[in-house]
Amino acid sequence: MHWLHHYIKLLTVASLVLITAGGLVTSTDSGLAVPDWPNTYGYFMFSFPLSKMVGGVLYEHGHRLIASIVGMLTIGLVVWLSRTEPRTWVRRLGWIALAAVITQGTLGGLTVLYFLPPPISISHAGLAQLFFVLVVSLTVFTSPGWRAQYSRPHPLNDRTLSRLTRLMPFVIYCQILIGATMRHTDAGLAIPEFPLPFGLLVPPVWTTGITFNFAHRIGALVVTVLILTTMAHVLYHHRSVRTLARPALLLGALVCLQFSLGALTVLSEKHVVINTAHVAVGATVLVTAVVLALRVHRISFRDVDIHDRQPETCVESVPTDSEAQA
Numbered sequence: 001m002h003w004l005h006h007y008i009k010l011l012t013v014a015s016l017v018l019i020t021a022g023g024l025v026t027s028t029d030s031g032l033a034v035p036d037w038p039n040t041y042g043y044f045m046f047s048f049p050l051s052k053m054v055g056g057v058l059y060e061h062g063h064r065l066i067a068s069i070v071g072m073l074t075i076g077l078v079v080w081l082s083r084t085e086p087r088t089w090v091r092r093l094g095w096i097a098l099a100a101v102i103t104q105g106t107l108g109g110l111t112v113l114y115f116l117p118p119p120i121s122i123s124h125a126g127l128a129q130l131f132f133v134l135v136v137s138l139t140v141f142t143s144p145g146w147r148a149q150y151s152r153p154h155p156l157n158d159r160t161l162s163r164l165t166r167l168m169p170f171v172i173y174c175q176i177l178i179g180a181t182m183r184h185t186d187a188g189l190a191i192p193e194f195p196l197p198f199g200l201l202v203p204p205v206w207t208t209g210i211t212f213n214f215a216h217r218i219g220a221l222v223v224t225v226l227i228l229t230t231m232a233h234v235l236y237h238h239r240s241v242r243t244l245a246r247p248a249l250l251l252g253a254l255v256c257l258q259f260s261l262g263a264l265t266v267l268s269e270k271h272v273v274i275n276t277a278h279v280a281v282g283a284t285v286l287v288t289a290v291v292l293a294l295r296v297h298r299i300s301f302r303d304v305d306i307h308d309r310q311p312e313t314c315v316e317s318v319p320t321d322s323e324a325q326a
Contacts, residue, residue, distance in 0.1 A: 019128055179219075
């Protein structure tokens with residue numbers, strides 16, 4: 001199990017690299033730099049000459065190579081889980097991840113063959129995020145901390161935190177989908193000013209692009225407030241629980257970085273590096289929120305010993321330092 005956990009961490013890193021490479025393809029408008037699929041200019045994918053990987057071909061073909069590596073690593077993951085993992089639901093998650101990565105590759109191919117239709121491109125981007133969430137979740141489920149229940153002697157009884165952490169990943173994912181829609185409909189600069197649209201609180205005119213862009217900006221405010229509220233709640237009530245405080249602090253830092261990158265994307269007129277970083281950090285925000293949610297709801301999963309499940313009404317939340325001194 002120890003080596004399996006490290007293997008999934010490797011897959012996690014590879015998945016983030018894949019998302020970043022996909023963001024780079026979009027940021028450089030290289031989606032059709034390689035017009036055929038699954039071959040590359042008639043070559044088998046892994047036999048394409050390195051000397052021809054220049055410009056947009058480098059980004060698009062490189063993205064395909066990374067995707068193939070992630071796919072092969074996912075096949076290895078399923079085989080490993082099938083042989084060593086005793087928990088049925090964890091093995092099933094592995095199969096779901098494999099189905100997701102196969103579907104993801106198919107969507108990527110269709111995106112090219114049908115000349116980047118927005119519905120398929122947006123689906124491709126959205127499924128990439130879900131696959132990343134699955135892989136990160138499997139990393140959590142196979143970690144020593146998960147098996148030790150994060151050294152908590154009893155369930156965490158905090159309904160407010162439970163609700164916040166259930167809501168947060170959903171809201172972040174919706175925001176990512178709005179962002180993907182904006183990117184793939186070329187609406188990233190539909191509102192060319194920041195922070196106010198056209199110098200006003202509300203755009204004076206509305207087009208499809210302006211609607212997506214403005215919705216993404218409102219979504220950014222909602223996500224930022226939600227994450228900072230959750231972070232403040234964790235630090236006020238559970239700051240002594242490091243397994244909660246650390247991801248909460250990381251979330252707060254990431255969302256501030258992400259908000260800044262969003263602003264810089266507009267101010268720099270979609271600079272390639274900034275635009276791509278915005279995609280990568282957005283994915284990291286999502287999975288960090290998922291990690292926090294999984295840790296908060298650890299007691300709800302099937303691999304918890306029955307004697308560790310205590311009625312919520314009989315369990316107090318973890319005391320803060322001031323409460324302990326009192």
